């Protein structure tokens with residue numbers, strides 16, 4: 001279980017990106033964040049990974065307590081939290097396998113252990129590639145792969161970390177709709193199989209409807225909707241997307 005208690009974030013330039021927000025995410029839930037650009041979705045995900053420290057409130061994780069209580073707690077939280085980014089942040093000149101192995105580095109603490117990693121790590125990385133259907137591409141350079149394949153490598157890298165939590169910031173935004181759906185289906189399936197708690201920001205409402213156990217709609221840093229995917233009717237969508245005067249996005 002993951003809990004945000006009155007978490008708020010105001011950046012040093014004075015932008016109040018997230019108003020005091022409390023959310024409890026049960027273990028294994030696939031939670032989708034919806035909202036127009038600038039709604040605070042990335043800020044919320046960055047707070048959850050401790051990349052930014054909220055200006056108010058606290059984040060607690062089952063078995064760990066507050067992630068901000070000490071540097072050690074934050075490191076442990078990050079070790080058990082996989083990140084997936086829109087631009088996947090792969091190293092293009094490295095092979096798919098080497099990129100996935102980077103997901104194991106945190107488990108060993110220091111850069112000293114980067115290469116060669118123990119055999120068990122290489123096996124785990126190969127298994128992660130197999131789970132996203134890319135075992136046969138293990139030795140290809142990452143930059144030779146298609147966008148969908150690169151994002152699958154990003155997912156495999158996060159999974160090689162054996163995470164309890166996955167945070168994904170618009171993971172399929174740069175893919176065409178059909179590929180995006182398949183890639184998200186892979187992420188969803190693996191999270192289900194492993195009981196991983198996932199918090200995923202999306203801008204495709206259909207994907208939220210298809211995969212989310214629960215949806216949170218954010219506008220101007222505030223929760224305006226919280227419910228199941230089946231409750232995501234047109235009135236709610238209007239509330240989420242038309243309430244934002246600056247960046248209207250297609251629903």
Ligand code: ADP
Pocket residue numbers: 011012013015016017035036037038039040041042043044
């Ligand atoms: P979303 O992910 O929903 O598009 P963000 O969390 O990126 O929203 O942004 C929320 C608000 O915070 C926006 O007004 C944005 O301009 C602002 N913001 C985001 N990151 C920073 C930053 N590093 N410094 C200052 N303002 C920021």
